[in-house]
Amino acid sequence: MQIKADPIIEVKGVGKRVSDATGELRILDGIEFDVAAGESLAIVGESGSGKSTLLGLLAGLDSASSGTIRLLGEDLGKLNEDQRAALRSRGVGFVFQSFQLMPHLTALENVMLPLELRGESRMSDGPHAPEDAVTRATRLLDAVGLAARTRHYPRVLSGGEQQRVALARAFVTRPAILFADEPTGSLDAATGQSVIQLMFEMNRAQGATLILVTHDLELARRCDRTLRIEAGRLRF
Incomplete structure (x- = not known):
């Protein structure tokens, strides 16, 4: 018997509400779905539909107003906040539209940063020891060209090159889940296609679950x- x-x-x-001077605004309402390990899932919708808000909730970057979200088995x-950050550090990678590279760090240092935050800047010696941070980051930068x-x-890097650095940084910790929020939104069409192809190739190679927010239906396919999210609700 196969065990699921x-x-x-x-x-x-899951719902998300915020309040301002005009009253309460409902951003998300009654959202329900599951994601299997290794699956690639696109969340689509018009600007303002709530898709990026949902991504932030899934990643624990924000808190839901109602409902429950379990990420990697954790409620x-x-x-x-510290516990959510530790969970992301252990199992989550991110790719953003705006790259979010540290301007005072080199490409190599940017890719190494998640490992250093996890205390893995140097690893044990020996013939069977895992890669150290420099070796792993260098290998991934080579993989993205x-x-x-x-x-x-x-x-001094082009937009496409910066997003490739961001891809290498996202995968350097070998995350179980990769969240990507409009990853080609700041790139021209040709560069964006190249980056997306690379992202899917790296994702398949590592076997990560991919959660992708986009308004690009061709990419979603x-x-x-x-x-699909419309006015804060899932539409099937």
Whole structure:
């Protein structure tokens, strides 16, 4: 008998509300779905539909107003901010539209940063020891075609090159889940296609779950499944 694995993400009855001087604004309402390990999922919708808000909730960057979200088996509503950050450090990678590279760090240092934050800047010696941070980051920069740019700072890299650094940084910790928020939104069409192809190739190579927010339906069709959000609710 085949045993079905637990979902890597479980979303049940999730809502998000904010209040301002005009009253309460409901951004998300009654969101429910699961994501299987290794699945690629696109979340699509018009600007202002709530898709990026949902991504932030899934990653524990924000808290839901109602409902529950389980990420990697953990109920995010029961974790404090530090605990959510530790969970992301252990199992989550991010790719953003705006790259979010540290301007004072080289490409290599930017890719190494998540490892250093996890205390893995140097690893044990020995013939069977895992890669140290420098070796792993260098290997990933080579994989994204930037072997000659490791010592360059973001200001001298093109937008496509910066997003490739961001991809290498996202995968350097070998995350179980990769969240990507409009990853080609700041790139021209040709560069964006190249970056997306690379992202899917790296994701398949590492076997990570991919959660992708986009308004690009052609890009969404490359994923295993698509969820559409309209006015804060899922539409099937």
